[in-house]
Amino acid sequence: MQVPQDGEDLAGQPWYHGLLSRQKAEALLQQDGDFLVRASGSRGGHPVISCRWRGSALHFEVFRVALRPRPGRPTALFQLEDEQFPSMPALVHSYVTGRRPLSQATGAVVSRPVTWQGPLRRSFSEDTLMDGPAWTEPLGYSQSPEAFAMPVSALPRTGSDPVLLKAPAPLGTVANSLRASDGQLQAKAPAKPPRTPSFELPDASERPPTYCELVPRVPCVQGTSLSQSCPEPEAPWWEAEEDEEEENRCFTRPQAEISFCPPDTSSCLLGPQNRPLEPQVLHTLRGLFLEHHPGSTALHLLLVDCQATGLLGVTRDQRGNMGVSSGLELLTLPHGRRLRLELLERHETLALAGSLAVLGCSGPLEERAAALRGLVELALALRPGAAGDLPGLAAVMGALLMPQVSRLEHTWRQLRRSHTEAALAFEQELKPLMRALDEGAGPCDPGEVALPHVAPMVRLLEGEEVAGPLDESCERLLRTLHGARHMARDAPKFRKVAAQRLRGFRPNPELREALTTGFLRRLLWGSRGAGAPRAERFGKFQRVLGVLSQRLEPDS
Structure with missing residues (x-):
């Protein structure tokens, strides 16, 4: 070849x-x-x-x-x-x-x-x-090659014409691979005058036409509207600059408890009425996660976690209703109980879904070991210094440390034999890191962390007792409360770091939906069971995982 x-x-x-x-x-x-x-x-x-x-x-x-x-x-x-x-x-x-x-x-x-x-x-x-949207799936593969081989401009370009280059498609998962000297700006157009005039489009406001060689504005193909051909690139909502708040604005009393879970809409992966754990949906999800690098999956999870926590994408009305500008601040307030319960459910639902990725592998032993390795690599991509999504890291580690998964001795032995590097990273790096985060002693500074670990503070404010001896539990209680105060104070810094991590990132719509709390709830319990009481739902699914674990490796 x-x-x-x-x-x-x-x-x-x-x-x-x-x-x-x-x-x-x-x-x-x-x-x-x-x-x-x-x-x-x-x-x-x-x-x-x-x-x-x-x-x-x-x-x-x-x-x-x-x-x-x-x-x-x-x-x-x-x-x-x-x-x-x-x-x-x-x-x-x-x-x-x-x-x-x-x-x-x-x-x-x-x-x-x-x-x-x-x-x-x-x-x-x-x-x-x-x-541009002219190159999306609706064009169809069954059409003739000319249907999707149409050039952007109907006019031919000669060797002396300026090359109108778009910025390359952003790749958030390989941003660290670029060296400092490797910028992404394209070369300038040749100095020779073009034989075909540069394309200029008037603005809607009747201002003089503009031309920029880095962000080209080209006319649409005949028969296609401008908005469908090559629209001006718009920054995603997590990259948009937030409005400056007035320093002397008046305090408004919170109007209601705020939820950041997106409303139930039509799903591209689930039908309107679905049963729990539909095999076809699980097969699609498996292929979807195998298609993406762990770094890409980590950025998808960071994006969804930031929205669920109220760190990014908070509207002006939501800020006015909750009285603060971020969900990290709302979590520490009395009227943030609804958000605290939503985050607790999200953490447990993600952990159950992660454990199902291992316990649902009914094939050979190596298949389960590969699933474990995939979860370990995802946890490494979420840790501080990488994506910095600590709630996502806690959920993945919760899946790996779940009793139904921890008891699979043959599977973990195969992981150490076939994927030694991942096994060592789990034992020597991830487990001590997760223990320190749960005790309030782990890394939490904005910069290496984009979204802090909120689970200990949420459990504490919802009345869960701190386990351990009295002196250690009191010290852990004080560390958790001290961390919550700093987390609320540094909410603007975390917002800035998270937006920088996601700058230029283009999520896959299917993978992004697959990581939302609403989708996972319907996937695990079905469209009918998703509305059942939380304790009942989680209790039943824990028993399901126990049965799956026993089938894979029965007790000797």
């Missing part, structure tokens, strides 16, 4: 299928080892390697790190887990010829490309740089 250079057109590669949905890709994969590369519509055209391994269809997102153009080096790097490659063909060539697993967790090896039978008009590098 000849490996093209970075600048060569990827459309000539037989295994590249262009824009293709996950379902249609799975229909093309017939035998173990079959693979193809597609542009994911749900991920804004990001590259995804789809393959079949051990009877299951797997999808792996390839991360693209854009570099400042310099002579003698590629303009972007591509990677799956650790190793980076100068081009997508080089990455595929390395994994196919070397018979290397695409991920250590699955062990999936690809060997036979599923070739594309029709012509392609676009290269992969163009697809990944396109982030």
Whole structure:
């Protein structure tokens, strides 16, 4: 297999299928080892390697790190887990010829490309740089290639015309891979005058037309409105600058208890009426989490946790109703009881769902060990200094330390044998860190932490007693209250750090929904059981997990 250079057109590669949905890709994969590369519509055209391994269809997102153009080096790097490659063909060539697993967790090896039978008009590098809504899934793979090969501009561009470049698609999961000298600004347009005039669009306010080579504004394709062709990029709500509060504003008495859980809306993963633990939904979720790198999943969880805690996305009306500007402050107040109960339920629901990822593996022992490794890697991506989502870290560790999971001796032995590095990280780093956080002695400074550990303070304010000897419990009580005071005081700093962590991040809508409390509640207990009393729901599911654990490894 000849490996093209970075600048060569990827459309000539037989295994590249262009824009293709996950379902249609799975229909093309017939035998173990079959693979193809597609542009994911749900991920804004990001590259995804789809393959079949051990009877299951797997999808792996390839991360693209854009570099400042310099002579003698590629303009972007591509990677799956650790190793980076100068081009997508080089990455595929390395994994196919070397018979290397695409991920250590699955062990999936690809060997036979599923070739594309029709012509392609676009290269992969163009697809990944396109982030307008004209390149989303509704275009359909069943249409003719011309339907999704239409260039952005109907006018041809010659060699002396200015190159209108978009900023590369943000990749939050590989932000740390960029060196300080590797900016993401594209090269300037050539100094020669263009043969085709630069495109200029008048603003709605009738101001003079503007042109910017970093954020291009190009006319729409004929027959398509401007808003559907290439709209001006808008900052997500977690990146928007918050309004400046007046220093001498009058205090308003809180009007009602505030909830930050999004209202029940139509789900893209669950039907209007679903039963508990539907196998098809669990299969879809498994593929969804395998498709994303642990760092990407950690950013998704940080985003959902920040919204559930009321750290980001708080509206002006919500601030007026609760009397403070952040949910971290509301948690310490008497009228924050509803939010405290919601966060307790979220923590326990996430832990149950995480344990189900292990206890629901009825296949070989290595499959359960790989699930454990995936949870450990997610916890490492959530720890301070990484994503810094301590509520998410506490939920994942709660799943790993759950009695029904801890008793699986053969599974943990297999983890130490096959994934020694993950086992050592769990025992030597994650368990001591979680113990210190629960005791109020762990890291909590804004900067390395984006969202602090609120569970001990919430349990304390809701009347749970502090376990342990009297002198130790009193000291732990004081540390927890002292940490709650500092947490409320530093809420603006945490908000700023969380927004910086999520800057440029584009979440997958399905994965983001799968991490919300409402979705997990319906997944675990069904649409009818989700409204049952909290104690009854959790008691029943603990017994379900006990039965699953006994089936996997019966008591000797």
